[in-house]
Amino acid sequence: MSAGVRSNEVHSTTYNALETARQIGLYILLIIASLIVLFPIFFSLSLAVQGNTVAPSLLPNFSKLDWSSFPQAFAQEPNLGRWIINSFVVSIAVTVGQLVTSSLAAYALATLDFPGKNIFFLIFLATLMIPWEATVIPNYLTIARDLHWKDSYQGLIVPFLASGFGIFLLRQYFMTIPRDLYEAAIIDGCGRTRYLWSILLPLSRPALGTLAVYAFLNTYNQYYWPLLITDSSEWRTTQVGITAFRSTEAAVFNLQMAGTLIVMVPTLLLLIIGQRQLVRGLTAGALKG
Amino acid sequence: MSAVDQPESKSAQPFDTVKSVNTDEVVTVSPPGQAAPLTESYSNASYIRRRRWQNFGWALLYMAPALFLFAAFVFWPFFQSIYLSFFITDQAGQTVRFNDVQYYSRILNLDGSGRTEYLQSIWVTVLFSLMVVPLGIVTSVALAMLATAKVKIIGVFRTIFTSSVAISVASASVIWALIYNPSIKATTWLVDALHLKTQGLLLDASTALPAVAFMTIWTALGFNFIITLSGIQAIPQDLYESSKIDGANGWNSFRYITLPLLTPTLLFLFIISTISCFQAFTQFNVLIANEGPNGSTNVMVFQLFTAFFKDTRYGFASAIAVVLFMVVLVLTLVQYRLLDRKVHYQ
Numbered sequence: 001m002s003a004g005v006r007s008n009e010v011h012s013t014t015y016n017a018l019e020t021a022r023q024i025g026l027y028i029l030l031i032i033a034s035l036i037v038l039f040p041i042f043f044s045l046s047l048a049v050q051g052n053t054v055a056p057s058l059l060p061n062f063s064k065l066d067w068s069s070f071p072q073a074f075a076q077e078p079n080l081g082r083w084i085i086n087s088f089v090v091s092i093a094v095t096v097g098q099l100v101t102s103s104l105a106a107y108a109l110a111t112l113d114f115p116g117k118n119i120f121f122l123i124f125l126a127t128l129m130i131p132w133e134a135t136v137i138p139n140y141l142t143i144a145r146d147l148h149w150k151d152s153y154q155g156l157i158v159p160f161l162a163s164g165f166g167i168f169l170l171r172q173y174f175m176t177i178p179r180d181l182y183e184a185a186i187i188d189g190c191g192r193t194r195y196l197w198s199i200l201l202p203l204s205r206p207a208l209g210t211l212a213v214y215a216f217l218n219t220y221n222q223y224y225w226p227l228l229i230t231d232s233s234e235w236r237t238t239q240v241g242i243t244a245f246r247s248t249e250a251a252v253f254n255l256q257m258a259g260t261l262i263v264m265v266p267t268l269l270l271l272i273i274g275q276r277q278l279v280r281g282l283t284a285g286a287l288k289g
Numbered sequence: 290m291s292a293v294d295q296p297e298s299k300s301a302q303p304f305d306t307v308k309s310v311n312t313d314e315v316v317t318v319s320p321p322g323q324a325a326p327l328t329e330s331y332s333n334a335s336y337i338r339r340r341r342w343q344n345f346g347w348a349l350l351y352m353a354p355a356l357f358l359f360a361a362f363v364f365w366p367f368f369q370s371i372y373l374s375f376f377i378t379d380q381a382g383q384t385v386r387f388n389d390v391q392y393y394s395r396i397l398n399l400d401g402s403g404r405t406e407y408l409q410s411i412w413v414t415v416l417f418s419l420m421v422v423p424l425g426i427v428t429s430v431a432l433a434m435l436a437t438a439k440v441k442i443i444g445v446f447r448t449i450f451t452s453s454v455a456i457s458v459a460s461a462s463v464i465w466a467l468i469y470n471p472s473i474k475a476t477t478w479l480v481d482a483l484h485l486k487t488q489g490l491l492l493d494a495s496t497a498l499p500a501v502a503f504m505t506i507w508t509a510l511g512f513n514f515i516i517t518l519s520g521i522q523a524i525p526q527d528l529y530e531s532s533k534i535d536g537a538n539g540w541n542s543f544r545y546i547t548l549p550l551l552t553p554t555l556l557f558l559f560i561i562s563t564i565s566c567f568q569a570f571t572q573f574n575v576l577i578a579n580e581g582p583n584g585s586t587n588v589m590v591f592q593l594f595t596a597f598f599k600d601t602r603y604g605f606a607s608a609i610a611v612v613l614f615m616v617v618l619v620l621t622l623v624q625y626r627l628l629d630r631k632v633h634y635q
Contacts, residue, residue: 026438030438033432034449037449040461040464041452043475105356107351108348108352129618130364133593134610135363137382138370162362167355221459227574239459239460242459253473256463260460260463267456271451282454
């Protein structure tokens with residue numbers, strides 16, 4: 001019996017040693033993968049702190065890091081702050097707009113029983129099938145030529161206030177909420193709009209959060225439309241601004257990288273704070289492509 | 290993926306529709322004017338009908354903002370694009386002369402003009418997808434497998450692997466432009482190893498497209514990783530446990546459990562990635578900003594942009610847009626079909 005216990009002990013120590021080795025191996029692999037994935041970010045940070053040099057190296061001299069490029073980027077491009085404000089105004093407006101229009105439409109589709117519902121369902125579904133290239137030229141003509149909305153917030157915001165993805169995301173969530181709740185509320189004399197506002201929406205916070213994070217991220221990172229619809233520097237959003245900044249500071253690598261890192265901060269923070277919502281939104285919204 | 294991936298499947302039908310159909314059937318079989326036996330609380334069929342039409346009014350009101358916006362910025366411009374593609378337009382985008390299908394036959398080189406640059410650009414786009422999609426998927430599977438490791442701070446690593454979703458393609462392009470910049474020695478080793486005649490990877494016709502493709506794989510990595518990881522996490526754990534008891538090693542359980550069960554996710558990713566490759570614009574506009582060395586990076590969307598924004602040839606640009614739409618539509622339909630199958634058979 002004692003022999004048996006002993007061999008068990010031996011077994012478990014070798015097992016533990018193997019397990020520890022396996023763990024260390026996994027950590028090494030994970031760290032290598034992380035370094036590769038993060039390489040572009042390290043690269044930009046490294047260039048940003050090397051001062052204004054025409055031949056920066058891959059790694060900075062850690063004894064004399066030069067962080068002045070960050071305030072300098074704001075001095076060199078007075079509109080940098082304005083671009084960030086623009087991006088925030090546009091992204092917040094679009095996010096709020098999509099939350100409102102999507103929850104209203106999703107409520108009708110998910111909860112109300114009305115004739116012709118399937119037709120409306122198909123109309124909303126069709127919006128997911130039409131890629132932006134197929135609409136961008138007439139939209140540009142409408143906004144820029146007919147409405148004269150170039151260089152304005154409304155030109156950047158209004159075309160994106162409704163989202164097919166948002167409608168389907170919220171509809172799916174609304175449908176998980178028991179219909180008895182609706183029936184009971186209506187019998188108790190609760191109006192349809194009040195039911196949406198005071199019962200359905202508070203219960204749907206996770207889905208609303210998902211849509212909010214997703215919409216904000218997508219809008220903040222837009223490039224094509226703001227490029228078309230903004231001419232003057234002060235109306236640019238961060239993404240268009242930063243590519244323009246790159247051309248004006250073509251040889252000043254540290255400023256380019258500092259500026260790029262600055263405009264990346266909001267979305268990186270969003271990733272860290274709202275990762276769960278973001279992941280949910282992306283796995284659901286993947287459909288839109 | 291579960292939230293909106295099955296909009297057309299039967300299970301996703303709102304059950305109040307089903308209920309109302311039932312009610313109608315009951316009404317038709319019951320004697321007129323008499324209460325239907327199955328509807329107790331609202332005994333009157335006409336009441337139900339009235340309520341449905343009342344609902345219709347409210348529903349229309351609730352859907353009105355979205356419907357109006359979609360009409361103005363999706364449906365009308367979509368049909369307008371098709372319309373414009375049959376016309377020669379002036380600088381202001383007004384139609385000047387009916388042009389029949391000439392733009393289409395030019396794009397597909399059916400007019401015998403010998404101008405193959407448009408077909409070439411379709412080919413470049415396909416080539417770009419072929420470079421990005423398979424490698425992107427393989428990388429994300431590898432990363433996702435790694436991210437299932439049972440170590441303590443795996444959450445941190447997952448955030449790191451996800452990070453590129455938070456970085457816009459525009460910002461990423463500015464960074465990668467410097468990575469590929471010859472005066473920064475990050476990629477000179479590769480230029481030397483390939484014995485390129487030019488200074489940088491983006492300047493050579495043979496490497497410009499692969500360089501943009503590589504950068505695109507990086508920008509898409511975070512998204513692909515999220516999708517793949519959620520696919521892997523959806524695989525029931527007991528399958529692995531029982532295969533372990535049967536003596537399967539890590540590779541075997543990956544090969545015979547993970548991979549087959551992940552196929553729907555990977556097919557989905559394949560289609561989505563291909564669609565986004567066909568729509569890729571930002572990286573080409575920032576990294577290359579023209580049609581590339583020997584037209585080697587002149588993808589369809591960039592050609593559309595050139596015709597539309599630089600040359601203001603709205604009619605011709607619309608024709609390119611319609612061709613692109615057809616490609617994306619086919620891919621989207623394939624994707625719906627695949628997802629549908631997955632919903633039914635899994």
